[in-house]
Amino acid sequence: MIHQELIQPGSIHVPFQEVRPKSYQVYMETFGCQMNEYDSELIRAMLKTQGFGFTDQSDEADVILLNTCAIRENAHNRVYGHLGKLKYHKQERGVVIGVLGCMAQNLKKELLDSQPFIDVLVGPDGYRQLPKLLTTAITTRAKGLSVDLSEYETYEHIIPERVSGVNAWIAVMRGCDNFCTFCVVPYTRGRERSRDPQGILLEAQGLAEQGFKQITLLGQNVNSFRFDHWDFAKLVTAVADIPGIERVRFMSPHPKDFPPALLDTVAQHPNVCSQIHLPLQSGSDRVLEAMGRGYTRKEYVQLVEAIRRRGDIPLTTDIICGFCGETDTEYSATSQLMEEVGYHAAYIFKYSERKNTIAARKFPDDVPEAIKTERVAQLIDRQKTISLKNNRRMIGQTVDVLVEGDAKKSSQQWVGHTESHVTVVWDKLCRPSQPGELLSVFIEDASASTLFGRPN
Numbered sequence: 512m513i514h515q516e517l518i519q520p521g522s523i524h525v526p527f528q529e530v531r532p533k534s535y536q537v538y539m540e541t542f543g544c545q546m547n548e549y550d551s552e553l554i555r556a557m558l559k560t561q562g563f564g565f566t567d568q569s570d571e572a573d574v575i576l577l578n579t580c581a582i583r584e585n586a587h588n589r590v591y592g593h594l595g596k597l598k599y600h601k602q603e604r605g606v607v608i609g610v611l612g613c614m615a616q617n618l619k620k621e622l623l624d625s626q627p628f629i630d631v632l633v634g635p636d637g638y639r640q641l642p643k644l645l646t647t648a649i650t651t652r653a654k655g656l657s658v659d660l661s662e663y664e665t666y667e668h669i670i671p672e673r674v675s676g677v678n679a680w681i682a683v684m685r686g687c688d689n690f691c692t693f694c695v696v697p698y699t700r701g702r703e704r705s706r707d708p709q710g711i712l713l714e715a716q717g718l719a720e721q722g723f724k725q726i727t728l729l730g731q732n733v734n735s736f737r738f739d740h741w742d743f744a745k746l747v748t749a750v751a752d753i754p755g756i757e758r759v760r761f762m763s764p765h766p767k768d769f770p771p772a773l774l775d776t777v778a779q780h781p782n783v784c785s786q787i788h789l790p791l792q793s794g795s796d797r798v799l800e801a802m803g804r805g806y807t808r809k810e811y812v813q814l815v816e817a818i819r820r821r822g823d824i825p826l827t828t829d830i831i832c833g834f835c836g837e838t839d840t841e842y843s844a845t846s847q848l849m850e851e852v853g854y855h856a857a858y859i860f861k862y863s864e865r866k867n868t869i870a871a872r873k874f875p876d877d878v879p880e881a882i883k884t885e886r887v888a889q890l891i892d893r894q895k896t897i898s899l900k901n902n903r904r905m906i907g908q909t910v911d912v913l914v915e916g917d918a919k920k921s922s923q924q925w926v927g928h929t930e931s932h933v934t935v936v937w938d939k940l941c942r943p944s945q946p947g948e949l950l951s952v953f954i955e956d957a958s959a960s961t962l963f964g965r966p967n
């Protein structure tokens with residue numbers, strides 16, 4: 512029986528199976544990237560539509576879900592650590608335990624075999640099955656598995672259950688066809704599929720009506736967004752034209768096929784944020800080729816120059832240290848390029864071999880752990896110096912800040928971001944404000960990560 516229609520105007524029926532009347536309570540934790548956060552919002556919507564409730568207390572839950580990440584070894588280790596603690600809930604209360612997301616997809620039955628107290632394992636394309644699998648696990652104790660990848664699943668017509676706030680994520684595409692040799696995403700999230708732009712625009716309009724001020728369009732490689740005659744630049748423009756949306760962001764574009772039209776969009780639309788995340792990964796041509804990134808150092812630099820010709824567009828990046836065979840000279844090439852580009856921020860990680868990837872099959876993971884650790888620490892230090900220099904340039908300037916909420920360190924302070932996505936903190940006593948407000952803030956001081964100011 513088709514149980515209930517999911518929210519969207521003009522929506523189709525989502526083929527859920529009949530579920531039971533009692534409202535079982537779910538506790539869910541999310542690991543990893545924004546795409547996983549977005550998927551957790553989808554999962555909440557699907558489970559709530561089927562009568563499940565949600566709780567913030569794991570002690571009160573009938574079901575505990577971990578939405579996992581597989582991108583790095585430490586992401587796996589964090590999940591294993593949590594699973595160890597969940598055994599207690601299982602033994603004491605017989606709670607149903609579900610592992611979702613990329614780690615479930617990548618390890619599949621191996622994870623079920625090694626952690627036999629897991630009841631349900633569901634990959635990123637199987638979430639429509641989750642209500643049925645959980646219900647079965649609760650009522651019959653039968654284990655459930657849904658780890659088939661789909662060429663079509665985009666969760667169209669399911670409106671994520673968002674925590675009300677200022678920023679909302681919208682996934683515009685899923686999967687990746689790039690097969691960078693180090694990356695597990697093509698194996699855990701499958702082939703590239705783009706959503707129908709009409710559905711995306713309806714969702715964005717709904718968000719504007721609910722008072723969301725910023726929309727971040729998400730995709731593993733947003734350059735690959737294609738639907739009929741729509742490309743990503745056209746989509747960003749259409750979202751930016753929706754009344755009430757103060758800021759539009761997107762992540763991440765791939766340097767190998769960055770569309771020039773997207774730069775026009777950024778330049779021509781004041782509410783499309785002029786900050787671009789441009790993952791470098793390495794500054795060495797030999798390493799870039801081994802990673803299968805599809806661009807050389809020179810091509811990357813040319814793209815940075817083309818972006819900079821359009822104006823003062825802050826860049827952020829991702830870097831991997833200690834990829835297979837990385838020499839001191841190759842590492843230095845990355846460090847030099849970081850300095851040359853002068854990124855506003857960089858996410859720097861040690862290479863960790865992922866099961867099933869091309870690099871795991873082709874290349875030995877031969878850079879000693881101690882060297883990887885040292886290189887990461889050096890690059891983080893270098894980036895801190897660059898970020899501090901960039902941020903100190905802002906002292907004495909007035910910037911527009913979107914107020915987001917309480918600062919992490921003190922509820923007596925507000926936190927928000929500039930258009931270029933730098934964090935700004937100021938005392939609440941300076942001026943009454945509320946989340947969602949755009950404020951002019953005079954910058955008085957800066958650290959490597961934060962600007963400190965007072966509203967005008």
Ligand code: SF4
Nearest residue numbers: 687689690691694696
């Ligand atoms: S572009 Fe490369 S790094 Fe990014 S998700 Fe696809 S395969 Fe992974």
